[in-house]
Amino acid sequence: MQLIRRSELVDTPWKNGGGTTRRIAIGSGEDGTAWTLSLADVAQDGPFSDFAGMVRILTVLSGGSMTLHASNQTFTAKPGEPVRFDGGLQVEAHLKDGPLFDLNLMFDPTICEGDVFRLDGPMDRNIAEPVNGLIALHALLGSPTVDTTVLHIGDTAFYEQTAPKVSLGDGDALLEVRLTYLAQSAAVRLCIAER
Template sequence: MQIIRRRDLVETPWKNGGGITRNIAEERDDRGALWRLSMADVDGDGTFSSFPGLTRILTVIKGDGMVLHGPDGDLQADYANPVRFDGAAPVTATLTQGPIRDFNLMFDTARCAGDAQIVRNAGPHQVGQAGQTGVLHVIAGTASVHGADLGVGDTAISTAAPLRFDLVQDAVALTITLRPQG
């Protein structure tokens, strides 16, 4: 299991130069990116970078939200509500009430299946199983993973076994499961 602290993340420019992202983790092989996790600060309306061959699941983790305008219509990306869309689609965003921070999962759909869920119930939980990658990202409050406390913006990743965690009262977490395809 790996724990990535928010304070250790490095800011880098977006692919399209329109903002800042913080890469959390990724898995690559000789064919390219299998999956990638990142956080981005969005201060204004704008165009998303294109990532052909990848599916995106975006979750607003701070702020009110935004509307994603794409070829298949509009997606309402509200706080703690994961939305899925084609990474190659031409998407523009309109903020609904000021700046936001979002968490991005991008994965190669041909080689990997991905899912994202919000957890709000206090107590013990599990994400993933053997042969899968399980991810926990703390949005609000705190969580405990194998005796380590995670705060807002911290992420835990397990690739060998289910990721078990305890969520405190009034905390909000994002869980992700990634499964190899084929």
């Protein structure tokens, strides 16, 4: 397990002044970035950055919901509910209830497949072992325990070769981020963001 505490993450202001990003980790391959996992403070309405060639899964962690307007479709991102869309879409975000905090998984679908699931307590079980990929467990609510480590809200634990045991009490919740590399020989390294 590699554990990243939220308190260790570094703030990077957006160029448009609309928020802040905290990169948690990236998957670095021979042909560039396979995936990124980051947190964002969204302070105001505005456009999303263009990540053409990537798939984005956005999960609002706290604050209200957010409406995402694209040219031919509209998504509503509600707290704790992952929303998947093309990272190259020209998206305009509208914050319904003011500033919010979200988790973003972005991945190159030619290199890997990604998904995000919400796990709610009470629960005490092993998570399926990652097959040719990795799992990241991100603390959403309460004080979830992975193996014997207590996570605080915003902490992330990475597993590449083992099946973690998750213990969630009433009111605890995790996001399970699962990445699977499409080629058995995919040479993708987990790179923890600079502290």
